Amino acid sequence: MCLLRMRVLIFTSLGLLFTPVVTGSPSCPHGWYQHGSSCYVFIDGVLHSWTEAMSFCKGLSAKLVEIETRDENDFLQQHLQNMVHSHNYWIGLTDAIVENEWLWISTQKEAQFTNWGLFQPDNAQNMEDCADIASFFPHGVWNDEDCDAKLHFICEKELKSTPPFPVGNLVG
Template identity: 25%
Template sequence: MYEQAVPVRARIAGQVSGPPSQLAPFCQRGTDGTVRLGINADATPYRWQEGIETSSDTYEKPEVVKLQELSPQGPQTQRARLEFTEDATSNTSFHVGNTVDRNYPYGQYRSLPSFLAPRRSCQAAAFAVVVTLVSVGLAVMVFTNGEGISQLSNTVDTLKRNLAGQKNLTAALKQRLDQKMSVPRPEEFVKHFGTPVSCPEEYTKWRGLCYKAFNATKNFWQAELACHEDGGTLAMPRDNDTNAFLISLYKTVSKNSFFWIGLHDQDEEGNFKWVDGTALGDYNWWATGQPNNHAKREDCVAYSASKMNRTHMPFNVIQQPEKWYDAPCYSRIPFLCQVVPENARAPLN
């Protein structure tokens, strides 16, 4: 059921004929489009009054207000529809419409208050704006979070690469440390420190030198020459340990022979020297009564035999075995040589 719209003129300035005050902030539109709805004080309850505010203190353009009130769809429902249209002179139309369904708990037939329609519209618009802002905010957050996640992913990848590099460096350092701490292999030892100390064939190493007992018989000078041919000299027992070692060594060759050592007094009687020219020193292993320079022809020194053997006794009296005796240098007896190891004499690589 329609009610004919009634043109309304209303003063704007200072006039309080509009809607309830709580709607004003939501529904004003500029200077010539503001629509105010409210309840006329003179009207019956739920009659609608409408006004359009102009920019000056004049009466506004006539408006046509159509109020449509629909019969309730049920004992508890009321529907109202408002339409606002400017007059033909403005060649414009302005439409505000809203459909409200409202349920009333008391089941009474009541018309819908006019201010609710534009209020709904404003609420919808505000809701749309809010939804739009929230959507934009969410999009920004998603975008921002996406960038953050991408940056975090890149950071994690970088950290993984750095960790892998650190692991490789640690493994390399550990390998180098193991190489430093490990015992060198024989070939590496030879490379850095020369060949291991070794003696010529049939020579025996003793305290850094090599010794050999020759069973062949030679005079003192021939024996010294033979030792030179092996790169050494006649043996020179300068201390008790070496002396004992040489005694045990020549026993492996013969126990009934005498053995030349590198000691003599050919240059000066009674002044014994080693074949390398050094003085005899404090250590000696003379047999009792020796050296006696028997018949003034004994200038070279030899060990006496471990066991007495008259056939090999070049000296006039043998009383003590395994001792030093001076004897004639031309006597042909076995001899002892000593050689400095070749690698000990060669410079290290």
């Protein structure tokens, strides 16, 4: 702070306009976990259908998690395995539009990385069009599930730095 005051003094004594700007470092909201350029929150206190979970995430300015790499899947699985209870968690993947064409709901792009469990997706009883990640299997395997099933879920949002804000306006 003393250094900042010295700079202000130097600039103001030269008759210059000085508006120092402080840029916050990127951070996730309280209760969210950072990995790469995203923030994640694990919603395990309430059960929702896939559509309800998607709406809940949207209310948090987020989306159902879209797992794009093995590294991201491993990160999520690590957190899931550290949780007290084992559950399945909705992810933002669906084949509701065209059977067996698994798309990320926010972009409508086909999943390039997948981590389906053995014999999955299986579309049991022709009713499983939404995907979840299982916390109780190793390696965070995915399963297709009836979209109306009530599960826990994971929301994801982009990591954003806090906007720059002026520390002061000084005119020399």
